Amino acid sequence: MNISLKLGKFDFTFGAKKSVESPIQAWMRGDESVSGSGNPYLASPFQQSVWVYTAVCALAQTISAIPFRISMGDRSGEKIISSGPVVDLFAQPHPFLNRFRFWEFIVTWYCLRGEAFIVALDKSDSVLPVKRLAASSLSSSFDEKAGVRSRSPQIANQKSQIKNLLVLNPDQLRHLVEGYDLIGWNYSASPFSSPLPPAQLAPDEVIHDFFPNPYVFWRGMSPLSVAMLAAQTDFASAQFMKGLMLNNADAGLIVRSDDQLSPEQRESILASLRERKRSAGTADRALLLWGTTEVIQPTLSSADLQFLENRKMNRQEICAAFFRIPQTMVGFSEDANRAVAAAERLNFIENSITPLCARLEAAVEPIVKSFGPDLVGWFDIDSTPILQQARRDRVDTGVKLFSLGYPSNAINKALDLGLPHLPWGDKGYLPARLTQAGEIQPKAQPVAEAQGAERILKALRKAKQQPTNQTNHTN
Secondary structure, three states: OOEEEEEOOEEEEEOOOOOOOOHHHHHHHOOOOOOOOOOOOOOOHHHHOHHHHHHHHHHHHHHHOOOEEEEEOOOOOOOEOOOOHHHHHHHOOEOOEOHHHHHHHHHHHHHHHOEEEEEEEOOOOOEEOHHHHHHHHHHHHHHHHOOOOOOOHHHHHHHHHOOEEEEEOHHHEEEEEEOOEEEEEEEOOOOOOOOOOOEEEOHHHOEEEEOOOOOOOOOOOOHHHHHHHHHHHHHHHHHHHHHHHHOOOOOOOEEEEOOOOOHHHHHHHHHHHHHHOOOOOOOOOOOOOOOOEEEEOOOOOHHHHOHHHHHHHHHHHHHHHOOOOOHHHHOOOOOOOHHHHHHHHHHHHHHHHHHHHHHHHHHOHHHHHOOOOOEEEEEOHHHOHHHHHHHHHHHHHHHHHHHOOOOHHHHHHHHOOOOOOOOOOOOOOOOOOOOOOOOOOOOOOOHHHHHHHHHHHHHHHHHHHHHHHHHHHHO
16 A cells, blocks of 8 residues: 655655665666665755755855844944843744744745745744734834824733744745735644644734745745756766765676576576675675676766766856855865955855845844834844954055045945044044145255355355455555
């Protein structure tokens, strides 16, 4: 009796197992599925592809290591909140999730499914309408500024009810559409896969952020769908290398005979081949055949020998699909120059991590706003070592510009130094040893030339006075 189970787009069939045979027998028979060697098909790329796993972890771990700040007013960092309910919430979003695992789950689902689902829970693990709480917090703030009492103080005080945050599996959520409107989400999960029981969730109870999908408006499109072909090709190359190594780098044998062999003869030859073949790392035995049979050992073709280069191209495609990750981030670099690696990492932080952090900030904004309309949550990307070094380089450039007379506030804004605004920073200054442009100082003559010119003038004066003295003496 066979039992078929369908999970998503994968079908699994369970039936009575056959007798266990050796991998060599299945290999000699030409079977692709070998008992005990694992699934030869790429069913779960995150588990089976080393490049997909490394690329996703490089993104998730990089973002989770960036501090998430809560400040009042704006994200300048001048009024950072270091304690309070909202800080404690993002420090420990759930009893089963710390701050690192929380962001890693979100980024991982971004990469694998192109979307992420977050729900807010109260003390009793009931789902809260976080979007409605954020909207009521903003409306109550506007009423207080206008001097009008809030019409719904109960709703305005619900911002303190959020105690936990939970990231849901997108595969366990199905969107419910009535007409052309989204009316809710059907969440179904087992106790072994989620701490939240199955439920019907309203649209304002779910924070759903997703990458644009031109085919299904309500769901996101995964970067993995683009990288799937490269991942399958790389997985097939890895399986080819695995089979080659398990067979002691032997591509198999071909036995040719001029006459039709009987079943007993075929079984005898196969038994001899099985006796010859041994496991990896052990030399094969000699083969002894008789009759008009010929043993041919195939060799690897030129296409088979290129699988290493093909794996490198597949790695590059996978890294390009997942937010343009440089190969240095996944542990490979063909350039030994450290300056090139540092430039690639800086480019990765600025062009890949920064936009993704901005997306995460916008996604969790309703949660932050539910604790106060003037609160802002942001990732302190400038605190990373690579951006600290880049800022120091910009400061050196700012010093040169300041020596040319540019105001410090203008330099701070142009170079994005993140420095506070200075009251005197709108004025430009020049060093004291400089003079105004357009005036030329008289050139100083050397001392020897000045003394020589003075002796010549004295001689000329003396020669001019001598004729006058001689005329007076004659008279």
